[in-house]
Each structure stands twice: as structure tokens, then as C-alpha cells.
Amino acid sequence: MRVINSPAEVIEISQRHTEPEPHVLDGMVDGAWLDAQHFPPLQWSVQGIVPEGFGLIVAPPKAGKSWFVAGIGLACATGGLALGKISVSRRPVLYMALEDGHRRLQGRFRQILGEGVPIPKDLHVIVKAQPLAVVAMISEFLDRHSDKAPLIILDTLGKVKPPKRAGEDAYTADYAIGTKLKDLVDAVSGSSLLVVHHTRKAESSDFVDAVSGTQGIAGSADFILVLARKRKSDDAVLAVTGRDVPENEYALTTSDGRWSLDGMDLTDAAATVESRQQKTALADRSMEILRFVSSRPETTAKDVEAEFTDINNNDAGTYLRRLHEAGHISKPRRGTYSPVSEPSEVSERYESAGHTDQGEPSVSDASHTSDTSLFAATEGIA
Known part of the structure; x- marks a missing residue:
């Protein structure tokens, strides 16, 4: 016969018999429960382009993606027009421009905004960050502005992506990185995290395959934007896809660092793509x-x-x-x-x-x- 030696052991045995054992299906719900729920509508940082959640903007080097995201960030921090045509609500923006310095960013922002327009106070800038500190930085900014649907831009993923551990599967490593970023932004309703990434060199008929690295990065993202522009051309195409985003391609133009829809609205810009192709x-x-x-x-x-x-x-x-x-x-x-x-x-x-x-x-x-x-x-x- 076993002897109980202490009050702590008595409490432990008591809890063991009164607390139900966890079950592998504890998180399961039925259709009636799901049907009774009321979820808030999907929010957009930029309607039709940047929804809430974790997304990627990919393009080859020197294609203008840093200017593109800078324009998006400035528009959202000001509450003006994104891509020259899409009305956006004012919100706090964190721009982690890890490949630039303050002087370059000041010049870039002033060029995009135009002469005499001040850089908005709601745009917050970080130019240096250690890979292991980025997650904490993003988390802290989201916590501070959790009631204002903040937008965070990380430029670029390559600056903070940790090296793959010895023997670690490349897909698993990429998916873990993407999942970590997604979990951060999913915890704050209405917030968006737009991460700048490079395209792979190989040609592909599917623009999602343009995302550099394994499919783990693309698979973890809620939405993907692919910016395609030929050298020495002011015309470009932005391909958009995602879990909650209507898949489409939109014609863009760029001039003096400013990116604009080539059309009156998204529908018109989509038609322009077809016209160019014809x-x-x-x-x-x-x-x-x-x-x-x-x-x-x-x-x-x-x-x-x-x-x-x-x-x-x-x-x-x-x-x-x-x-x-x-x-x-x-x-x-x-x-x-x-x-x-x-x-x-x-x-x-x-x-x-x-x-x-x-x-x-x-x-x-x-x-x-x-x-x-x-x-x-x-x-x-x-």
C-alpha cells in the first residue's frame, strides 16, 4: 500500500481526479456553433491590394519595390490616396527600412510626397534591427497601436531571415518564419504586415512561383503581390492573389519614384493590363x-x-x-x-x-x- 507523504501530494492527487484529461478533439466545433458566430468584416490597409494579415511584395532587385511600399506607407500614414487613386484611412505605420538610412529615406519620402508636404507623424521608421529583435519590435508596435489597425512594412525579409540550422529542412524553416510573422499580425485585428522579398531567377508561368525560396514562405502568407517591370520602362504590372483577396493583375506606371494605377480605379487598371497584352x-x-x-x-x-x-x-x-x-x-x-x-x-x-x-x-x-x-x-x- 502506497503512503502519502505530504499535503502537496494530497492536492496533486485530488486535482488529478477532478480535472478532465485533455482530449485531441478539444478544439473541435460543430456547424451550428460556426453558423452562430459573428465575425468582423475583412479590413484593408489598401482596398483590393493590401488586406489585413501577413503578405509579401516580391520583385527583382532594383524594380522599385522599396519606392512602392514607401508610397503605400506614406498614403496610409496620411490618410490620402494610395497608388494615386485608392482612398485609404489614416493609421499608424511602421516602416522597417533595413536597407536604407535616414538621409536616403528623407529624400525618398519628400520626392514621393512633393515639395512642401511634411512627412506624416504617423509614419514611424526603423533602419537598424538585429534578426532576433525584429519579432519583438513588430509585436511591441502592434501592442501600442492595437486599436488603430496599424500597417507594418518590413523591407526586406532577407535582412532578418535567420540562417537555416544544420540538417533543418528548407521548407520547414521558411514556413516557420512565415508562420511566426503571421501569428504576430493575426493577434491584432485589422492590422497588416507587408514584407518585401525578392523574386527567384527562374521563369515561371505562375506568378506565385516567383517568390524566392521554398514554397514555405509563400504558403504561410495570407496574400502575395508580385511587381513586374521591364528595365527602362515606366509601365509595370502588379499581380495580386491571396486567401481573401480577389486574384487579378493591375497596370501601374511609375514616374520620379511615385507609383500610380494606370486607370481610374482597380477595374480600369485591370482592363489596361489586357489592352497592353493585346x-x-x-x-x-x-x-x-x-x-x-x-x-x-x-x-x-x-x-x-x-x-x-x-x-x-x-x-x-x-x-x-x-x-x-x-x-x-x-x-x-x-x-x-x-x-x-x-x-x-x-x-x-x-x-x-x-x-x-x-x-x-x-x-x-x-x-x-x-x-x-x-x-x-x-x-x-x-
């Missing part, structure tokens, strides 16, 4: 026809129709006529076209852009096929 496709076809004409002594609309089976005789004639009007091909007689005596600048650029014998552009140089000098050869062609 122009690019038409310009690509013009270049293919230009190459075809340049490879032959003479070409007629009937020849083009036979070569490109998806083009009818009328459209073929329109392409040829406009290429001639732009000076890219000659017209020795009515209805007949031939190469110019000297290769046009566009033709030379087309040949040097890595096109194959079939006239198809290489993936890496596809941007060259949208040369604006060929848009004239595509207007009015459906």
Missing part, C-alpha cells in the same frame, strides 16, 4: 510578318495569309500596308511588297533579340517584341 501580341505578329517579307523577294497579302493561317486576307493586307507606311518594307507595285534596301532599325533589333528561324521570340528577350514603332502596324486589326 498590343504586345499584335506587335509580335507584325514583327513576324516583317521577318517573313524580309526573307523573300516579293510578298502579297495572299502569301501572308498562306503563311499565317490565323490571319485573313484583309488583315494581312492591313499589316503589310502599315508596315510599308512605317518605312519597314518597300512597295514596288500595287499589292506587292518587298524588303527595304537597308534593314530597318526594328528589323535589326528583331534579329538581334534572339528569335528563332520560325520567328518566335526567346523568353528572355520577349520584351523587345513590343516595340512601339510597330504599334502603328497593328492599329485597327482585330
